[in-house]
Amino acid sequence: MPITGENLIGAAARRGEGESFRAVEAATGNSLEPAFASATAADVERACALAAEAFDTYRETSLDDRARFLEAVADAIVAIGDELIVRCMAESGLPRARLEGERGRTVGQLKMFAGVVRDGGFLEARVDPAQPERKPLPRPDLRLRQIAVGPVAVFGASNFPLAFSVAGGDTASALAAGCPVVAKAHPAHPGTSELVGRAVQAAVKQCGLPEGVFSLLMDSGISVGQALVADPRIAAVGFTGSRRGGVALMQAAASRPVPIPVYAEMSSVNPVVLLPAALEARGRDIGRAFVGSLTLGSGQFCTNPGLILAVEGAGLDGFLEAASAALTETQAATMLTPGIHKAYCAGVAALESNPAVTTLARGLAGGTHQGQAALFATTAEAFLADHALAEEVFGAASLVVRCPDLATIRAVLERLEGQLTAALHLDEADHDAARALLPVLERRVGRILVNGFGTGVEVGHAMVHGGPYPATSDGRTTSVGSLAIHRFLRPVSYQDLPASLLPAALRDDNPLKLWRRQDGKLAAPSA
Numbered sequence: 001m002p003i004t005g006e007n008l009i010g011a012a013a014r015r016g017e018g019e020s021f022r023a024v025e026a027a028t029g030n031s032l033e034p035a036f037a038s039a040t041a042a043d044v045e046r047a048c049a050l051a052a053e054a055f056d057t058y059r060e061t062s063l064d065d066r067a068r069f070l071e072a073v074a075d076a077i078v079a080i081g082d083e084l085i086v087r088c089m090a091e092s093g094l095p096r097a098r099l100e101g102e103r104g105r106t107v108g109q110l111k112m113f114a115g116v117v118r119d120g121g122f123l124e125a126r127v128d129p130a131q132p133e134r135k136p137l138p139r140p141d142l143r144l145r146q147i148a149v150g151p152v153a154v155f156g157a158s159n160f161p162l163a164f165s166v167a168g169g170d171t172a173s174a175l176a177a178g179c180p181v182v183a184k185a186h187p188a189h190p191g192t193s194e195l196v197g198r199a200v201q202a203a204v205k206q207c208g209l210p211e212g213v214f215s216l217l218m219d220s221g222i223s224v225g226q227a228l229v230a231d232p233r234i235a236a237v238g239f240t241g242s243r244r245g246g247v248a249l250m251q252a253a254a255s256r257p258v259p260i261p262v263y264a265e266m267s268s269v270n271p272v273v274l275l276p277a278a279l280e281a282r283g284r285d286i287g288r289a290f291v292g293s294l295t296l297g298s299g300q301f302c303t304n305p306g307l308i309l310a311v312e313g314a315g316l317d318g319f320l321e322a323a324s325a326a327l328t329e330t331q332a333a334t335m336l337t338p339g340i341h342k343a344y345c346a347g348v349a350a351l352e353s354n355p356a357v358t359t360l361a362r363g364l365a366g367g368t369h370q371g372q373a374a375l376f377a378t379t380a381e382a383f384l385a386d387h388a389l390a391e392e393v394f395g396a397a398s399l400v401v402r403c404p405d406l407a408t409i410r411a412v413l414e415r416l417e418g419q420l421t422a423a424l425h426l427d428e429a430d431h432d433a434a435r436a437l438l439p440v441l442e443r444r445v446g447r448i449l450v451n452g453f454g455t456g457v458e459v460g461h462a463m464v465h466g467g468p469y470p471a472t473s474d475g476r477t478t479s480v481g482s483l484a485i486h487r488f489l490r491p492v493s494y495q496d497l498p499a500s501l502l503p504a505a506l507r508d509d510n511p512l513k514l515w516r517r518q519d520g521k522l523a524a525p526s527a
């Protein structure tokens, strides 16, 4: 499939008339063919108009048709073949095995949402039948279902060019909910974005859906994204990226005449707590495993373990020795963009020059665009006194905070901002200490895990990839897993509607065979 550099607006492919830009080969910094042209205000207008036009038809597609569409998107992505992987490797600098795995995750995610749609449980159908004889007042007939919120703007993330990008989790969950999507390609991987966008476009056509169900807009700057969020037809936003970008979009969305929700997944340092018995028993093993997680994907995961908390002692010394030894042998790895590499180097330099911070180890030095891993240590006292030490350094850098006792670990956790994940390393003898920390962790994070690290998010029904601000803009949701669909739904009640006007999900004969809450009790569909 040739990459043309065009915007995909409904069924059309149109060359933008905005600023021209090229993808950059991550490993070399060289420009790649072809030239892309940024979308104009008229392109944004057209994509949003088509999305609004498609909305009422698309949101009422049968559950089976919508599920088949999601499966068709998945199949079309697979059908691109190796060209997708090769282009994505060049643009992102990520290795083949990682991207093949990520493609599998993207396709699996679309298929999971197809299953969620077929199941129909997300409609949360409720029926409170009328009670005309009720005293002192009769009860009306009340029925409730969830409907799609409207067209959704999706911002592809730089660090997961497939699973969190054009047809990633935000797009899959929005389409599953019944929302058309207008995606803004990340300029770090425009070619990958176009290939995936064309696959989605082809699936829309193959399934006979209105063309406005999906559009993809290119831009090397922020004007297209700003215009999208401001467009009155856009009803919600999905974003993964920097805190600065996410907060800017939250502000843009809040200052509209009609404000809309922004579901932004932003920064997180993902504290890892090493409890004493576990450290003593296997501190060295944990140290080696930690370096594996820290340096995965050159550390460019929002779930990267950026902060280690432990009580000082022989166990922590063993952990640090093993971690430092492993880190020293770690190859530098290409980072996603020159900008991300520069930000990483600046973050590492700030830690190196902080008098309260010790550099424990550096990985092997690499080329111009490669990130060199780094491990630092500080004291709890210094950490608590300097807010900057709690900030994310995006890349393979982590800070160990030496604590005098468990109470100090708890105090440090209390001071942290909202996080995506927290990990506890524990043995049986640590259970009381862990129990004491759980209430703090529940308040601070979206996912608590034991004897592991947060990198590698499972796409499932019980996953929360979210957390209190600033990990995300709205800690009540998740951007991974089937619960993500709820970001793009809202409840509607139908009071005393004649049977012939009721949506199928709420009719007495329950033609969709849904589990429904009937007068407050969950009821199975009759056979």
Ligand SMILES: NC(=O)C1=CN([C@@H]2O[C@H](COP(=O)(O)OP(=O)(O)OC[C@H]3O[C@@H](n4cnc5c(N)ncnc54)[C@H](OP(=O)(O)O)[C@@H]3O)[C@@H](O)[C@H]2O)C=CC1
Pocket: 155, 156, 157, 158, 159, 184, 185, 186, 187, 219, 220, 221, 222, 223, 225, 226, 240, 241, 242, 243, 244, 245, 246, 248, 249, 265, 266, 267, 268, 301, 302, 339, 340, 343, 344, 394
């Ligand atoms: N926590 C996480 O998961 C991640 C964090 N990051 C952090 O983000 C930094 C930069 O990486 P990057 O991926 O470029 O993330 P950004 O947040 O800068 O960009 C993400 C997307 O949002 C757009 N955008 C950014 N700011 C605005 C704005 N004010 N208005 C409208 N659109 C906007 C960008 O457009 P454009 O690029 O065209 O300007 C891009 O499409 C990294 O160094 C890292 O610190 C990055 C990836 C994931």
Ligand SMILES: O=C(O)CCC(=O)C(=O)O
Pocket: 157, 159, 160, 164, 240, 300, 301, 302, 303, 454, 455, 456, 457, 458, 465
């Ligand atoms: O760890 C993962 O699998 C996903 C991480 C993530 O969401 C991100 O880095 O943006």
